[in-house]
Amino acid sequence: MSWRSAIQAASLLISRSTGVGRPDVAARGELNVLVAGGRGALSRVEPVLALIGKRIWNMGETPAAAHAAKIACNMMITMAIEAMAEAVVLTEANGLERERFFDLILNTLFGSRAIRSIPPTSCRRCMNPASRPASG
Numbered sequence: 001m002s003w004r005s006a007i008q009a010a011s012l013l014i015s016r017s018t019g020v021g022r023p024d025v026a027a028r029g030e031l032n033v034l035v036a037g038g039r040g041a042l043s044r045v046e047p048v049l050a051l052i053g054k055r056i057w058n059m060g061e062t063p064a065a066a067h068a069a070k071i072a073c074n075m076m077i078t079m080a081i082e083a084m085a086e087a088v089v090l091t092e093a094n095g096l097e098r099e100r101f102f103d104l105i106l107n108t109l110f111g112s113r114a115i116r117s118i119p120p121t122s123c124r125r126c127m128n129p130a131s132r133p134a135s136g
Contacts, residue, residue, distance in 0.1 A: 018033070018034050018066050018067055018069075018070040019031040019032065019033050019034070019052065019053065019070075020032040020033075020034060020070060020073055021113075025113075026052050029051060029052055029053070029054065030053075030054045031052050031053040032053065032054065032057060033055070033057065034059050034066040034069050034070055035049065035056055035066055036058070036059040036060050036063050036064070037061065037066075038061060039061075042058065057069075077115070080110060080115060081115075084102075084105065084110065087101070087105070088101060088102075
């Protein structure tokens with residue numbers, strides 16, 4: 001018997017949820033809430049989740065899918081920060097001030113709330129060419 005069949009046979013309802021957003025966003029009720037699980041379980045928890053979320057995203061019937069999506073989102077934010085650091089090295093090496101470059105990318109390509117909420121001091125902590133290991 002599969003785990004799904006066993007859960008249905010026992011009349012258990014399982015759902016998983018997680019939020020995409022910071023605590024201040026949750027306090028304002030503006031989280032993006034990721035949910036996964038059986039339809040019956042989700043319909044029971046959605047009214048509560050609606051209190052903290054501006055949108056509830058259904059990630060399917062597999063309960064772990066919501067957490068996997070959240071981890072993937074966090075991973076992509078980390079990768080974006082790394083890409084920005086590499087881009088700063090390139091642009092500074094060619095005479096562009098990092099503040100000007102950050103103004104450009106934070107107001108165009110990387111304009112999401114998640115990226116814009118990175119503290120401005122992070123701009124000063126990005127990799128600099130002198131700290132990079134020699135290649136080869």
